Amino acid sequence: MTKAKRKRLIYNCITFAIVIIAFIVLQSMIENKTITRALKGQLIPICCWIVMAVSLNLVIGISGELSLGHAGFMSVGAFTGAVVSGYLLHGLGVENETLRLVLAIVGGGLIAGLAGVVIGIPVLRLRGDYLAIVTLAFGEIIRNLVNVTYIGVSDGALVFNFLRKNVPENTRMLVDGASGAVKVAKISTFTAGFVLVLITLVVVLNLINSRSGRAIKAIRDNRIAAESMGVPVTKYKMMAFVTAAVLAGMAGALYGLNSSTVVPSQFTFNQSINVLVFVVLGGLGNVLGSVISATLLTVLPEVLRAFADYRMLVYAIVLILVMIFTNNPTIRAFADRIFAPVKRLFTGKKEAEAA
Amino acid sequence: MKKFLAFALALALCLTSVAALAEVELTIAHIGPTTGPAALYGLATLHGAEIAVQEINEAGEFNITLVNEDDEHNVEKAVNAYNAALDAGAVAIIGNTTSKPCEAVSALAVEDRVIMITPSASSEAVLENGDDGYKGNVFQVCFTDPNQGLASAEYIVEHKLGEKAFVIYNNADVYSIGIRDTFNAKAAELGLEVVGEEVFNDETTDFTVQVSKAQELGADIVFLPMYYTPASLILQTAAAREYKPVFFGVDGMDGILGIEGFDTSLAEGVMLLTPFVATSEDPAVKSFVEKYEAAYGETPIQFAADAYDGVYALVAAAKEAGITTGMSVEEVCEALIPAMTTITVDGITGSMTWDETGAVTKTPMAAVIENGVYVIDAD
Numbered sequence: 001m002t003k004a005k006r007k008r009l010i011y012n013c014i015t016f017a018i019v020i021i022a023f024i025v026l027q028s029m030i031e032n033k034t035i036t037r038a039l040k041g042q043l044i045p046i047c048c049w050i051v052m053a054v055s056l057n058l059v060i061g062i063s064g065e066l067s068l069g070h071a072g073f074m075s076v077g078a079f080t081g082a083v084v085s086g087y088l089l090h091g092l093g094v095e096n097e098t099l100r101l102v103l104a105i106v107g108g109g110l111i112a113g114l115a116g117v118v119i120g121i122p123v124l125r126l127r128g129d130y131l132a133i134v135t136l137a138f139g140e141i142i143r144n145l146v147n148v149t150y151i152g153v154s155d156g157a158l159v160f161n162f163l164r165k166n167v168p169e170n171t172r173m174l175v176d177g178a179s180g181a182v183k184v185a186k187i188s189t190f191t192a193g194f195v196l197v198l199i200t201l202v203v204v205l206n207l208i209n210s211r212s213g214r215a216i217k218a219i220r221d222n223r224i225a226a227e228s229m230g231v232p233v234t235k236y237k238m239m240a241f242v243t244a245a246v247l248a249g250m251a252g253a254l255y256g257l258n259s260s261t262v263v264p265s266q267f268t269f270n271q272s273i274n275v276l277v278f279v280v281l282g283g284l285g286n287v288l289g290s291v292i293s294a295t296l297l298t299v300l301p302e303v304l305r306a307f308a309d310y311r312m313l314v315y316a317i318v319l320i321l322v323m324i325f326t327n328n329p330t331i332r333a334f335a336d337r338i339f340a341p342v343k344r345l346f347t348g349k350k351e352a353e354a355a
Numbered sequence: 356m357k358k359f360l361a362f363a364l365a366l367a368l369c370l371t372s373v374a375a376l377a378e379v380e381l382t383i384a385h386i387g388p389t390t391g392p393a394a395l396y397g398l399a400t401l402h403g404a405e406i407a408v409q410e411i412n413e414a415g416e417f418n419i420t421l422v423n424e425d426d427e428h429n430v431e432k433a434v435n436a437y438n439a440a441l442d443a444g445a446v447a448i449i450g451n452t453t454s455k456p457c458e459a460v461s462a463l464a465v466e467d468r469v470i471m472i473t474p475s476a477s478s479e480a481v482l483e484n485g486d487d488g489y490k491g492n493v494f495q496v497c498f499t500d501p502n503q504g505l506a507s508a509e510y511i512v513e514h515k516l517g518e519k520a521f522v523i524y525n526n527a528d529v530y531s532i533g534i535r536d537t538f539n540a541k542a543a544e545l546g547l548e549v550v551g552e553e554v555f556n557d558e559t560t561d562f563t564v565q566v567s568k569a570q571e572l573g574a575d576i577v578f579l580p581m582y583y584t585p586a587s588l589i590l591q592t593a594a595a596r597e598y599k600p601v602f603f604g605v606d607g608m609d610g611i612l613g614i615e616g617f618d619t620s621l622a623e624g625v626m627l628l629t630p631f632v633a634t635s636e637d638p639a640v641k642s643f644v645e646k647y648e649a650a651y652g653e654t655p656i657q658f659a660a661d662a663y664d665g666v667y668a669l670v671a672a673a674k675e676a677g678i679t680t681g682m683s684v685e686e687v688c689e690a691l692i693p694a695m696t697t698i699t700v701d702g703i704t705g706s707m708t709w710d711e712t713g714a715v716t717k718t719p720m721a722a723v724i725e726n727g728v729y730v731i732d733a734d
Contacts, residue, residue: 037438045431090486164532172486179478179529180455183485186462259430260462261480263455266430302435305424309390 012205015288019201023194030190038302046298047193048074048255051200053278053294054287055247058204060276061285062213063240064220065124069135070275072142073245075267076115077108077252082181083151083158084108085257086174089185090153097187104187105196105253112249115142116242124237127223131241139272146264151175180263181256188258196254197291200247204287207243216240281322378418380680383408383669384440385662386424386433386460387452393428396658400452400474402651403659406643407666417670426451430459437463446687447472449665452658454478457493465490468685470692472496472669474661477503477606478529482713489712492688494695496661496668496704497630499714500530503605504537506719507578507628512545514721514732516601516626517576521569522552523562523589524580534580534605550574555585566592569600579604583611590621601626603721609657612727619727630704631660632722632729640703657704664702668709671698 026043029035052074059067084107088094115138123134152159152171161167164177176182207213215236218226227233256262278297282289300318304311325331385404387397401423408421422443424436433456440448448464448471451457457476464471465484471493473481477500484490498506511517520542525531535552542549550572553565566589569577577593577600579586586608593599604611604627612619633644633654643663647655669691676694678687700707705717722729 037442038435041434041438177529179480182458182480183483185485259434259459260485261430261455261458263430301432302439305439308423309425312390 008209011288012209015201015205015291016198018288019194019197019291027190039299042299042302043190044188044193044258045255046295047190047197048251048258049275049278049294049298050197050291051247051251051254052275053282053290054200054204055244055251056275057279057282057285057287057290058207058240058247059244060279061283062208062220063216063237065237065241066129066132067135067241067244068132068269068272068276069137069139069142070244070248071267071269071271072135072139073112073115073248074252074255074271075139075142075146075264076112077249078256078262078267079146079149079175079181079252079264080111080249081105081108081253081256082184082262083174084253085185085187086172086181087153087158090172090174091156091158097185098192100185101187101189101192101254101257104257105192105250108253108256109246109250112252113242113246115249116245117238120238120241120245124241125234136269136272139267139269143264143267146175146180147178149175150177178264180261180266182261184257184260184262186258186260188254193254196250200250201287201291203243203247207240208287212236212239277319281319281326378416378680379673379678380418380420381446381673381678382420382422382444383447383449383666384422384424384443384445386426386436386440386448386450386456388428388456389423389425391427391429393453396475397425397428397452399656399658400450400662402647403474403655403662404449404666406646406650406659407663410646411666411670417673419666419670426453426456426460428453428456430456433457433460434463436460441467441469441684446470446682446684447669447691449474449662449669451476452662454481457481461490461493465492468492468688470494470669470688470695472665474665475658478533491711491713492692494668494709494713495715496665496702496707497606497715498717498719500533501537502714503628503719504534504539504580505541507534507580507603507605508538508541508545508547510628510719510721511576511578511603512542512547516603517574519548519550519572519574520576520578521550521572521574521600522578522580523565523569524552524554525556525585526554528557528581530582530607531580535578538578538580559585560588562589562592565589566596566598570596570598574600576601576603579608582607583609583614587611587614587617587622590625591618594621599624603627606630606657612724612729619724622724623726625724626721626732627724627729628719629657629722629729630717630720631655631657632720632731634728634730637703639701643703660702660704664700664704664707667702668695668698668700668707671700 056070059065081104085100085104088100094100119138123131148162150161150164150167152173154168154171159167159171215231219233219236278294279290282293301315304314307314385401387400388394389397389401408419411417411419422445424440426433426436437460451460452475454476457473458480461471461481474496477497479499482489482493522535524535539549553568602625606629608627609629611622672691672694675698676690695709696711707715707717709715721732723732
């Protein structure tokens with residue numbers, strides 16, 4: 001085992017260990033009823049935001065493209081998930097919640113992936129920052145499109161229309177235009193969220209460390225050099241972008257089915273930027289960093305509730321301070337010294353073995 | 356002497372604790388957007404509720420602690436705010452102020468058995484429980500959107516405001532569509548002729564087409580189920596074309612006089628369906644408006660009045676049900692649900708009763724704008 005490989009293995013192990021231990025602790029807290037309602041209510045959203053942050057990190061940190069419409073994919077996933085789950089329940093009479101949830105998440109991922117392909121094919125062939133502009137537009141287009149989309153179940157069949165008046169009278173609406181997804185049966189569970197986070201980590205970490213992942217990173221670092229070595233640029237960029245879109249769609253489905261109502265205006269440009277903040281704060285290309293920052297930054301505004309109306313001000317100040325401190329050389333050196341014994345615990349011993 | 360002092364102190368302590376025992380301690384939570392784009396409404400409901408709580412505490416019998424949780428007019432934050440409110444020990448909820456957050460929160464509250472009285476979340480989905488009827492634990496102080504359409508049509512016919520109605524509505528807004536649908540249905544039923552209708556959307560800034568069509572068709576009453584911003588543009592366009600029908604709006608019109616740079620003389624004679632008029636001579640309304648202006652330095656809008664009445668309704672139901680200190684959230688909810696449907700509350704937005712669905716019954720009032728202020732329509 002080379003040094004680099006071992007380092008990667010340790011990093012991946014730590015990432016998985018943190019997620020699994022957090023799950024076990026929280027799950028036992030739920031069973032002992034020692035958890036506060038406020039924290040319990042946030043568990044599923046946290047899982048969704050982790051998946052969003054990790055998948056966006058794949059686009060921004062690993063493939064080096066800027067995407068500003070990640071919430072658009074989440075929106076696609078959320079509404080697809082609501083339609084799939086609703087159709088299974090009202091159209092086909094499927095009562096099993098787990099089955100519906102799984103199919104909804106898969107459906108959300110597929111449709112969001114399809115949207116990713118449609119956007120990626122023309123845009124990822126270009127050079128420059130076009131992806132940022134197109135994904136920005138995509139997020140807005142999706143929001144406005146959902147505003148005029150009416151989907152419902154009528155006599156066991158799926159009804160789809162862009163005009164409310166063309167929808168038959170006896171339709172059970174699933175997506176009702178500007179009202180969004182209405183009367184959604186809440187079927188998301190924390191366990192499903194945890195499994196989704198694990199799947200995301202497995203997919204993303206394996207992709208990063210695979211042959212394809214190395215190609216993606218080579219393109220990020222020097223496109224011309226990579227191309228001259230025969231790496232097909234568009235193919236690998238598509239791979240990263242579409243994987244991220246699928247994962248965002250899955251997160252969206254889980255997020256949508258966690259609330260009885262989902263509105264298109266929840267997935268605005270601001271929400272995309274929010275995910276971008278998670279990624280940047282966690283470190284570009286750092287998967288574990290994304291997991292931690294998505295968790296902390298989702299919980300932080302709720303912890304700051306005590307500050308009432310000033311909490312978003314405090315939140316902004318905390319963000320700035322974190323940015324400053326994580327980039328300050330003195331503080332970094334200090335942190336390295338503190339964590340040195342921990343690091344040695346892994347590397348030192350194994351180095352001795354390897355030697 | 357020392358003994359006597361100690362005795363007196365003990366006696367005093369006993370007396371105060373007896374006095375405290377007589378009061379029912381309740382913690383209630385207000386949930387609404389006190390920051391963000393809808394903060395205007397959330398702050399109004401918060402302030403209205405604060406005044407009601409202050410009055411009730413002064414009157415004795417109840418000692419209410421009001422907790423405020425901000426939902427930012429966002430569904431995810433609303434759920435967090437609701438959980439935080441319950442963690443803070445709230446046994447009843449005044450909220451949410453806006454419809455979509457209220458739908459999300461009430462879906463949780465129906466399972467957790469938490470009573471909710473919403474001042475101003477007017478969509479029907481707030482009351483409906485998925486596909487199986489009504490939640491039953493959620494009560495509205497305001498009319499539902501469809502009921503505003505019904506009440507408007509009834510008011511126009513009853514007071515003979517016009518014969519040919521024309522409707523302009525926003526077909527990208529649930530609120531506007533909902534009111535327009537029931538207005539048209541009720542108008543047909545009552546024999547009010549709707550000569551035509553025109554649509555617009557959030558981006559529309561030129562209303563020449565809509566207004567000129569109404570003018571060509573000779574409509575003498577123009578129904579505007581929309582918020583005040585587009586309504587102000589319609590009034591400007593109509594004034595420019597010297598078209599003077601009766602303009603009739605709904606609660607979203609409340610606030611038209613507050614638009615900066617808007618010539619309020621254009622709104623002269625505009626009527627709107629509103630449960631609350633701040634200039635009313637009613638002593639209860641007067642006292643509320645005075646306290647509100649003294650505390651917050653602005654004239655209360657109807658959202659504040661709705662929240663004020665919501666708190667009074669909750670207390671009236673608590674009296675009826677004999678709520679005592681220390682009852683759990685579920686016990687309070689189960690006790691208050693039957694009580695809510697039996698009480699009648701004479702509030703500043705009218706005399707109100709509730710049915711099992713949670714919808715309110717009260718007489719709609721119409722206000723007319725005269726000399727730049729709202730006054731209750733005398734007819």
